[in-house]
Amino acid sequence: MKGLRVLAFFLLSLFFFSASPSPWSLGVVKYAKAAAFLKENAFRSERTDKTMAYAALRGMLSALDPHSYLLDPDSFQTMKEDQEGKFYGIGVQILQIQERLTVVAPLEGTPAFRMGIQAGDVIVEVDGKSTKSVPQQELLRKLRGPKGSVVRLAVVREGLKAPIHFTLEREEIPLHSVSYSFGIPFSKKKLGLVVVRGFTSVTVEEFDKAMEKLSGNSLQGLVLDLRYNEGGDLSQAVALADRFLEKGKLIVSIKGREKSMNRSYKAEKSDPWEQLPLVILVNRGSASASEIVAGALQDQGRAVVVGSRTWGKGLVQTIFYLKEDVAMALTTARYYTPSGRVIQRDYTHLEDYLLFYEEKGNGDRGGIVPDYTVGALSYGPFTAQWRGKGLFFAYANSLFKRQLPLSLRFSVDSPRRRFFLDKRGIPFLAPLPEEIGNDFLGYLKGKGVAVEGAQAERERPLWTVELKREIVSRYSGQEEGIAAVSDKDPQLVKAVEILEGERGG
Known part of the structure; x- marks a missing residue:
């Protein structure tokens, strides 16, 4: 009940101290009347009152824009953990x-x-x-x-x-924001891949360690993977972009409702990777801080961007505290790339925005548009279903625990990146032996999973990729599992072609 009383008092005070009634003020009165009616007539508890107060605040914030939101105690704690890493x-x-x-x-x-x-x-x-x-x-x-x-x-x-x-x-x-880093195994040159899945207070520190590991092999180029990177700490995004730009180069500008909020961020120091050939991977899961990095390095001619158009989240949120563990994140400004591009996608039609609907010809309406548009590996219905049910993982785990007849004939040499089936060595990058694929299908049948029909066989090139990734991951770690199937990633393959000098359109 206290939560409703405080919120109603706050809203009514805005009404009575307004010079003249406005749609906002009239709405405040309606809310106060509704709150009073609920207080007198609804069957509820203290917990219900708090939930209703939070719901009212969420409703108001959602009417502003898609990215203003309430931080209740649970979400406030999650945000704190994400920022601190x-x-x-x-x-x-x-x-x-x-x-x-x-x-x-x-x-x-x-x-x-x-x-x-x-x-x-x-x-x-x-x-x-x-x-x-x-x-x-x-x-x-x-x-x-x-x-x-x-x-x-x-x-x-x-x-x-x-x-x-x-x-x-x-x-x-x-919480590691640098998920993986390794030398790209199918490249003719010494190229590295660093996967950054978010920006926390330790992102650049982790990135520097990854680059130190890769640079020991006389690195000739880098693929920076920002796919599915939803953003995070702005200062870390700026610092990461700074690693690749000459001192004084513009990274991002912020423009707000008030001129006092306007600000520009520039590269502040020299780094050893300012001349390193660079390709950035993005997709629609790349948003906010990751778009700042991709947009800055693309605009400055420092990186080639490959993948699909990014989400287009270029609104700046400022945190306003209501209590120690309750706050509102309000949009107060917008981000702009060095060339003046607006990162934020149009959200006039909210449903289209949330579903990532794109009209033809609106390529200038927010987001980062890649230099090379390349689709991701697309799974068929069987592969997607089996992956969603965890069946690739279950088979790989049974194989590793020597619970399958094939386990006695199968082994992995992790340092040499090779499978062994009946002592026959098979490189990780080679196609998965047909016998293992057939054994997997037999395993599924034993579990009562339908695998009959031509569609499952047509999808064999797809599901064997997932199966190989899970098997290598179980024996050699998840990073090695990703590396073992990296040559089947169309966007990464394009990035390697570019860094090797094969710039086909």
């Missing part, structure tokens, strides 16, 4: 497979790793409550908590009849 938890990567919370991998050095939680384990209970049918994001929140607090898990492991019970103490878990 860390949280407190147990250190597992999880995937919800057919309502089963499955461990993809324990992170090395974390409580889950030390206590012996394994890839393929199914977490069936968290603190005595079933995980079945609970949304994955809610389960993630349950695994996180204050530093030093305890969480109790019940885990089902294949081959064991009874669940295993773990008691784990939460510790600081880093």
Whole structure:
């Protein structure tokens, strides 16, 4: 009830101190009357009152633009963790497979790793409550908590009849924004790939470490992968762009409602990578800070951009605190690239904006348009369905745990990047042996999965890519799994062609 009273008082004060009634002021009176009516007539609790107050604030903010929003205590904590690049938890990567919370991998050095939680384990209970049918994001929140607090898990492991019970103490878990970095294995030159999935307070520090590792091999070019990078810390995006630009070059401009908010960010220091050949990968999942980096380096002629048009999120949010753990993120300005391009896409028709609908000929309406438009690898219905159900992961995990007849004839030499089937060496980049593909289909049939028909066979070149990635990941780590199928990524292949000097259109 307190939440509703405070919000109603705040809105009414705006009405009474206004010079003359306006649509806003009249709306405030209507809200206050509705709040009073609910207070007198609705059956509710203190918790309901708080929820209603938050809902009213969310409704007002959503009417402004798509990116102004309320930070309630839960979302405020998530934002804080994302910005700091860390949280407190147990250190597992999880995937919800057919309502089963499955461990993809324990992170090395974390409580889950030390206590012996394994890839393929199914977490069936968290603190005595079933995980079945609970949304994955809610389960993630349950695994996180204050530093030093305890969480109790019940885990089902294949081959064991009874669940295993773990008691784990939460510790600081880093959120790495640089997901992967490796030498591109199919390139004729010494080219590196660095994948940046977000911008936190430690992004540039992680990027510098990745470049130090790659530069030891006399790097001749770099692919900076910003696909699915939704943005984050502006200062880190500016610092990353600075790594590739000469001192004094403009990176991004901000223009707000008030002139006092206008600001320009320029490269401030010299770096060893200012002349390194560079290609940036983007897609519609690239937004905000990642668009600032791509737009700056494209406008300054410093990088070639490959992929698909970016999201077009160029609004600046400023945080205004209502309480210590409740705030409003209000749009106060816009971002512009060095050439003056508006990054923000038109959101006059909100549904079209949210669905990423594009009319023909509106290439100048926000977002970063690539120099080379290249589509991503497209999966067929069988491949997409099997991936969504976690079947590639399940097979690879069974193969690794030597639970399949083929396991006795199969091994992996990670340092040499080779499979061995009956002692026959097969490079990671070679097509997956047909026998393994057939064994996978037999595995699916044993699980009751329909695999008959010509469509599954037509999709073999697609699903064997996913199968190979999961197998290599299980034996050699996720980074090696990505590298093993990197030659099947059309956008990365185009980037390599450009860096090797083959600039076909």
